[in-house]
């Protein structure tokens with residue numbers, strides 16, 4: 001980030017929900033209930049149970065055992081930035097540290113977020129490059145790690161500071177041209193480095209059959225409003241970009257470096273802002289979370305813990321908010337160490353949990369419903385279409401096929417399913433999967449699910465049922481447990 005001014009009990013949840021303890025002959029008998037799950041004791045386990053990942057930014061020197069114990073996702077803090085890995089012609093160099101992180105993540109069943117492809121800062125040899133060179137770099141980076149990277153920050157920090165609501169003026173945004181002078185870059189004749197970079201990234205993903213999701217990431221975009229209730233124009237500008245380029249953008253990252261800058265506060269409308277992006281159909285992630293302890297008036301971290309709780313709850317309350325990443329392990333090792341913004345004190349692998357850690361763990365253990373009981377978000381009931389036997393000849397459905405790609409971590413997964421029409425157009429489709437025992441669907445997008453475990457079906461929604469011959473569409477679902485080995489079958493109507 002370029003903001004130089006920014007550089008400055010445990011509660012064990014003893015859940016006895018509807019438990020009926022009857023004393024019969026001196027023995028305690030539990031009748032007719034499923035015992036509530038015990039609270040998880042690590043962030044990654046509690047998050048997995050709630051149906052999201054909990055990650056951390058790190059460099060190879062920080063890969064102590066706590067990383068794999070506590071976190072299910074890893075973002076290279078600096079080692080995948082163009083300044084490290086890009087050559088001036090868009091090639092790759094010095095990928096050793098990035099490889100170390102990706103290998104570590106793979107060994108420990110962690111997702112990786114690639115960070116970052118197109119950014120005005122830390123551009124290294126790419127500084128000043130044209131779009132063609134940026135595109136070469138995008139292709140090289142995406143294909144080097146392929147599906148080992150679940151999410152890539154394709155464009156980072158594209159928007160201007162101070163709630164301007166405009167794009168940045170420095171390179172690479174100097175490539176932009178508002179051809180018709182109407183004040184936006186969304187017209188066909190305009191040149192927009194954001195659109196052009198995402199178009200290239202999407203082409204690479206599709207041409208190589210990758211499941212990697214493509215994200216746009218920024219800071220000061222977290223709330224609907226900033227301090228004083230002013231509309232968050234930076235968030236609104238990001239919303240316009242995602243709305244206009246929805247076909248290329250799969251995910252939105254709210255960095256969430258919260259501090260006392262009026263635009264970087266934790267507002268009460270954080271959840272509403274996450275929700276409006278989620279309603280566009282993209283996944284939302286909290287990507288670089290750290291919270292200035294001074295925001296809590298030095299009250300030994302309790303205010304900071306409460307602030308962490310608020311952010312985690314806002315994400316949990318939106319089904320498509322699928323992950324939270326903290327920007328480092330311990331305060332002393334953070335880019336903003338003086339503000340003590342993280343979950344641990346200590347350093348060099350010897351870490352102590354702060355009040356903020358316990359607050360996050362507790363909030364995650366409450367799950368998406370906030371009750372602490374295992375949750376499954378409500379699934380809209382659907383009537384499974386029944387086929388009425390008919391003796392009269394009826395048109396043979398043209399058919400469809402479905403393929404799935406999985407991003408899995410220990411205890412959870414996101415499945416992306418691609419539906420393709422056969423040799424003729426179809427008016428609707430439904431896809432069935434048999435989930436392995438222990439796997440449960442927790443949310444779905446661009447489809448209407450019926451069932452959450454075992455044999456589950458996903459039917460098209462209004463906008464994606466009609467497909468021309470050979471046309472494709474995608475939907476997704478997230479779940480707990482493992483979905484490894486599932487084979488989708490598609491039925492057309």
Ligand code: G3I
Pocket residue numbers: 001002077078121122255288335
């Ligand atoms: O490793 C060198 C060391 O050898 C040298 O002695 C020292 C001297 O300055 O620099 C060290 O490199 C520093 C590097 O962090 C590793 O600590 C760089 O100077 C420093 O610029 C770099 O800062 C990183 C910053 O991005 C650069 O923009 C921070 O670690 C990193 O946390 C921060 O991350 C950004 C995200 O990418 C985007 N969002 C904001 C976030 C925070 O600024």
